[in-house]
Amino acid sequence: MLPATTEANRPRAGRRTPPSTEVLVTGLGATTPLGGDVPSSWAALLSGRSGVSRLDAPWAEQLPVRIAGAMYEDPADRLDRIQRRRLDRSQAAAVVAAREAWTDAGAPPVEAERLAVVVGTGIGGGLTLLEQDDRLEERGPRAISPYTVPMLMPNGSAAAVGLLLGARAGTHAPTSACASGAEALAVGTLLIRSGRADVVVAGGTDACLHPLALGAFARMRALSLRNDAPDRASRPFDRERDGFVMSEGAGMVVLERGDFARARGARVHAALSGAGVTSDAYDVTLPAAEGQTRAIRAALRDAGLTGADIDHVNAHATGTPVGDVTEAGAVREAVGPHPAVTACKSATGHLLGASGAVEAVFTVLSLEHGLIPPVRNLDQASDGIELDLVSGEPRRVPARAALSTSFGFGGHNVVLAFTRQHAVRPGPDRPSEGVRRPPGG
Secondary structure (H helix, E strand, O other), X not given: OOOOOOOOOOOOXXXXXXXXXXXXXXXXXXEOOOOOOHHHXXXXXXXXXXXXXXXXXXXXXXXXXXXXXXXOOXXXXXXXXXXXXXXXXXXXXXXXXXXXXXXXXXXOOOOHHHEEEEEEOOOOOHHHHHHHHHHXXXXXXXXXXXXXXXXXXXXHHHHHHHHHHOOOOOEEOOOOHHHHHHHHHHHHHHHHHOOOOOEEEEEEEEOOOOHHHHHHHHHOOOEOOOOOOHHHOOOXXXXXXXXXXXXXXXXXXXEEEHHHHHHOOOOOOEEEEEEEEEEOOOOOOOOOHHHHHHHHHHHHHHHOOOHHHOOEEXXXXXXXXXXXXXXXXXXXXXXXXXXXXXXXXXXXXXXXXHHHHHHHHHHHHHHHHOEEOXXXXXXXXXXXXXXXXXXXXXXXXXXXXXXXXXXXXXXXXXEEEEEOOOXXXXXXXXXXXXXXXXXXX
């Protein structure tokens, strides 16, 4: 029988005790249109550089949209010959980002049975599927690669990272459109809090710059048509925005149980203190402010924070006419008008299932360095967007807590709450007896 609620035991409105299991971010990895790793991507973001360019492939000339954000470096160039043959481009990006994150974390000496992987994707191996279908049509079934199925399956990236690191505590692949990468981090947090893992490598990936994908989004009127000015095309929150720019890339983080990380003297970037996951049950493509508001509030409750505690919001903000206004209203309703708000897609374009993970990496770096990147191409904020938007130059803000928001087709809403942590002094990283160090650093 449950005890009766009294004034003595009634929960405080809007706040609850933070979870007893602390989840720390100890490793960061990314490959984006701005750079082939985290330092180069972060430097380019702060400098205001755009990763969007004109597509030079012959097939692009037939399309109404001929701009995109291709990865700055081809991930295949950093793989061996066998990996290049057996991994889809999205999987290659995930492996490259995971390696960087693992190395950045100092290759945690964790038992394989206590290491999990969660990698989300929106499209997965769509590029492989389309390429192999072309082979079938042109040369017949004997031309199909024997690796086609593991290259196109949505869990292929998670499997590739799991094999790379020897993870045996579970390999998961959330597929929630453009919220996939953020949901991967939310799932990773749950795995640690529930005691199923001590370390989780979590993130998102997508790479499908193909005429079918671009043409399909264009038919939805979701993409910007600024073919003659690629670097000016992605314009979150701006009055002249006309759609998002499709991009590719991957982002990964290493999450660790707090006491595990501190015991080994790990460097800590930040804490993933809370996550909110909701669904709209409203429309496949149109966003609902109510669902986004609930997700933000759920993340705040989970982290033991209130809106007043939030100093920075890294907004999903894709640059679509409807989406940006909806999100601005949700942020103002759930948090308030005071946080410094940025929108990284103004520089990177929209990395689909990778966007939430890459933007989580940037949010962590903002907390760590006290710098908020500017919203690129923000000439005049649209009516109805009443937020403190960072523009022009990076803004120095000693933020204590920040939110990263991600929303996806299907009504998926994921919000992550990060808090700044004092760095733990690096110490010797010696595996104890019986502890297996996974490869891949």
